[in-house]
Amino acid sequence: MNMNELSESITEPLKLLPSHPEQQLLQIGLELYRSQRSDEEITAKLRNLIEQDKLPDGNSLLIAVLYQLGAYNSALALFSPQLLRSKPVQLLYAEALIRTGAVGQALSYIGECLNNRTQDDAEFIEKMHQLSEVCQLQIQESLTEDIPFSRLSGLIDQAVKLGLPDLASKLASSGDDYMHGLLIEALYREGYIAAAKQHLSRLPDPLSLGSQSIFQQIAFISAELLHDEECYAEASRIFEILSKQAPEMAHARFGAASCYLHETMNNLFRRIELYHPSEQEKCKIDKYLYKIQQTLLIVHDSNWHTVWSPAQQRNMRHHRSDRLN
Numbered sequence: 001m002n003m004n005e006l007s008e009s010i011t012e013p014l015k016l017l018p019s020h021p022e023q024q025l026l027q028i029g030l031e032l033y034r035s036q037r038s039d040e041e042i043t044a045k046l047r048n049l050i051e052q053d054k055l056p057d058g059n060s061l062l063i064a065v066l067y068q069l070g071a072y073n074s075a076l077a078l079f080s081p082q083l084l085r086s087k088p089v090q091l092l093y094a095e096a097l098i099r100t101g102a103v104g105q106a107l108s109y110i111g112e113c114l115n116n117r118t119q120d121d122a123e124f125i126e127k128m129h130q131l132s133e134v135c136q137l138q139i140q141e142s143l144t145e146d147i148p149f150s151r152l153s154g155l156i157d158q159a160v161k162l163g164l165p166d167l168a169s170k171l172a173s174s175g176d177d178y179m180h181g182l183l184i185e186a187l188y189r190e191g192y193i194a195a196a197k198q199h200l201s202r203l204p205d206p207l208s209l210g211s212q213s214i215f216q217q218i219a220f221i222s223a224e225l226l227h228d229e230e231c232y233a234e235a236s237r238i239f240e241i242l243s244k245q246a247p248e249m250a251h252a253r254f255g256a257a258s259c260y261l262h263e264t265m266n267n268l269f270r271r272i273e274l275y276h277p278s279e280q281e282k283c284k285i286d287k288y289l290y291k292i293q294q295t296l297l298i299v300h301d302s303n304w305h306t307v308w309s310p311a312q313q314r315n316m317r318h319h320r321s322d323r324l325n
Contacts, residue, residue: 003178012268021055023315025065031304032309037269039071070311072099072163087124098138099163107135134158138167147171153182162185163315177203181214188221191312197225207241216246223255232259232266254304258296265292 025046032042037163046065050058059078065073077097083089087093090113097106110132117125134155139141147155152171159168165187172183180203181198185198203209206219219238226235236259242252268285277285 039074043074070314104141191308191315232263254302
């Protein structure tokens with residue numbers, strides 16, 4: 001959708017599909033966000049659509065969509081006492097407080113929820129305790145206890161998911177290569193690309209660290225980063241080695257194929273620029289390019305490359321700007 005079409009869609013009535021309103025609202029919100037609309041504007045537009053179609057549980061639906069978009073501050077303003085009677089909503093509210101930096105407030109709220117718990121809330125209690133521990137670690141100026149590995153790996157993952165990459169880095173700082181591998185994988189998966197790349201640069205070549213799956217995973221990440229930087233020769237080398245080390249990593253084979261196809265296409269473009277081929281030769285090259293592009297589409301459709309959610313895409317540009325690609 002181009003900017004003109006988007007502007008028209010903002011003012012024209014739009015009928016939501018009754019069977020999939022959440023997905024449609026999410027797509028509209030994503031398009032608005034990519035067009036540089038503020039979270040306040042997106043919230044207002046989505047609220048109008050929900051009210052226009054008289055969708056049931058409108059506030060809950062709007063919170064769910066805003067949460068998926070990563071608009072946590074806007075979502076936070078929509079929680080009502082009535083909604084907060086639900087245990088899943090209480091968890092979501094506590095997470096939203098942490099994600100928006102209100103860690104102290106989150107810790108107090110979690111304490112209130114735990115004080116009002118019942119005996120049959122075992123899963124809820126466990127999740128709240130996990131959030132509470134992350135809050136306490138975030139508030140501490142320094143880590144004062146040795147955390148067992150079994151807990152530490154989970155805390156690193158949880159901290160990154162809750163938008164606290166600096167805490168995750170602090171937790172992993174005294175660990176070994178394996179622990180740093182877990183950190184890199186968590187950061188990359190949640191879209192903190194710059195941070196993942198920085199930590200990756202401090203490790204030895206992941207391919208030299210052993211055959212454990214975490215090292216293979218961060219080797220794949222390093223190859224994917226190189227692929228996206230158009231360093232196809234080095235990326236394909238890593239993908240090839242991974243394909244031999246771990247034949248079950250089909251996505252590594254597709255990654256290598258993508259590298260070869262991109263390299264071939266770039267070579268053909270360079271040939272056109274350097275040698276100025278005749279119309280007949282250029283026609284042949286164009287046919288090759290078309291076939292390569294079609295093959296690239298097939299490779300792309302294999303979903304070999306990491307895909308990030310809208311909220312994770314905000315993290316991707318965390319240190320540069322607060323805009324999606």
